[in-house]
Amino acid sequence: MTRHALIAILLTLADCCQEIRVKSLDGGVVVGRSMEFSLPLNSHLVSEPAGTVHQAPLPPNCHGNPVTFTNRFKTISNWNVFAGKWANSLADGVNEAGVSVSILWFKGYEEYLDPTDITGAACDSAIPHTKIGAYILAKYENVEQVKEDLESGKFPAIWGGTDLNMVPPIHFNIIDKTGAGLVLEHTKGEGVKWYDNTVGVLTNSPPYPWHMTNLRSYPHFQRNDKGREGFQYSSLGDTYTLSQQWTGSGLLGLPGDYTSPSRFIKAATLLSLAPKPATTDEAIVQVFHHMNAADIPYGIVETGPENRVSLTSWILVKDLGRGCVYYRAYTDLSVKRLCLHNLPDVRSAVRIEGNFDGGFRDTSGELQEIDNILLDKHTEL
Template sequence: MKLLLTVATLLVLSEQCQEIRMIAKDGSVVVGRSMEFATEDSYLLSFPAGSQHNMPELPNCAESFEFESKYHTFTTRMRLQNGNWSQFDSDGMNSAGLSASALHFPEFSYFPENETVRGENCSNAVSQIRLVEYVLASFANVHEIREAIDNNTFPMVYSEEDFNMTHPVHYQFVDNSGEGMVLEYTKEGGRRMHNNTIGVFTNSPTFDWHMENLRNYPQLRNKNREGFSYDFEGEKFFLPSGSGSGLAGIPGDYMSSSRFVKAAALLRFADKPQYRSDAVMQTFHLMNAADIPKGVIRDHKKSDHEDYVLSDSMYVVVKSLSDGCMYYRAYHDISVRRICFSNMPMDEMRFKNMERRWQNSYDDINTDNMEAFEFNDSN
């Protein structure tokens, strides 16, 4: 029962994920993504090129589908406290410069049951929780993904449970040219692709709904408004008071629709970085606007299990697609760490817990780190 409650927490309360894409003036492409859930540890996994991937056995197929990774990949995956691994790679990038992400898509996501996979589909079918794994292993860029879909060589995607629960998801793929594509599977619309030219991706409703919803915020801008003046009790007042009035009315809650609008506005108005390193730093700053502290969001369901009603930002990853590096920070350890394809061995699969203690987040400053000077009126 405790295991089921824990997994239910992850699925119900991972609805606040967010992803943005930034392109620097030098052409470098950076993708930032946050992951929100309540418990469990997240791990960073490294799969070398040539790794074998085995899909689960299906009831109407004689053999399970297998494929070999063409590229070195980094992915993120959950591991339960009892040591059991999830089969769901929610995020990652490969050595060709492709980013893939799966974000929570409740009430809209639809994938057929595994019993529907039969015949020629048996040799080319993956589940919704393994599609990120497959895409990163198989494709170098968004163009190749589109071509596979147009040529009907893209795999059939079916529903698979993970710890007795089903993940409702939709996907975004971004490559090192800056091209982005959203892929959604719904019961009404089937499989649909969208060009993501705005560089923002959140959760439900569908991507086209979010884009249409942006039309409701034409007043947002990065310049302060002049306002007007008035007299009150013999004094003259000028509006607005303070800075930031150009963004008056921007949504500030954590609903998916609100986060999409806010992220789109901030990404549009933030200074465009000159270089890759500046883009990585700027992306972390923009992702800070979506950070969720523990206890701020509680589910409406009542439960004696406290973890069931909490959600927070467990980690943020920033993927620098142009140089093959993934930067990340966790909830307790907010220091930024980095892993790059160029300095990772290609001999075997490896993993690392993304979380550490809060004490790893800071450096103590003492007299050896500070310059002495004498203060006087001339300083």
């Protein structure tokens, strides 16, 4: 594949990323994020120690030393590889202060500063939007600090950086270990906007306020079945009752397609109806199941002029309080984990996708004669 062909494909990718937040009764905050793409992703989780230095490229009209920033915290972040080169922007990450940042596709609504407009003193603090994720993980302990810098003008000026000679259309979801959330968007005609993420969900286009307005159209879903007494009617003086035949009628009409608005509604509804988990471990399990409800199997969705199929390449589940990232990929279905406190103090990486055989554990050696099994053993939910 040529570089130009790859850029053309990237511009028409299915925008199907999703992120959700769950807070457990013991105070744990767990964030789940999926990556849907119509190209094979060579994705890695990259660990960086505190003290790692990042360098931003210089805008064309700036001279002198480029802007640099240094990690205050150890981090785990996700980086993709295209055409044998690391992407210029991380896709997701968490730092040891308990801050998570995710970058989701935002096609059709994005607009960033033109890099040629950055001159003079502005050169000393401006960074490309492809570096925002790394900057947030490097500098901030919580969402409130990000908001304070945005409101006071201390947050860097953001210009449209390139990745594979294109300006990726992206917006940002920032969550900390208290559960506070912030959506950061750069939109046409609006400039820089940020919003409290009160519902704990983010998908893709349109902008976050539009999704929240759309959510008002779906107030009627409920956990319990509707019409438990069945359908009753009268005919020729006799009364008849037709019992309902299926469970789940409380969610009749719930959007189930893969468009960004429908995925936002479905995720927000499921989160609102699900019982709050008692422990952080239970929250991790719940988030994986919520993310499975949005999974795109290979071949279901086609996108772009070449009709490339989209799929859920991987799912990350981040435990912000304990600094652990759980992950599974498309072919290797096993859940794996990286925790910040176990990472070496050198920059290192592990590939997310494994092989099919590595995703299973053979239990033939655990079989017991049937009479030795205690039939009253079970797992309570």
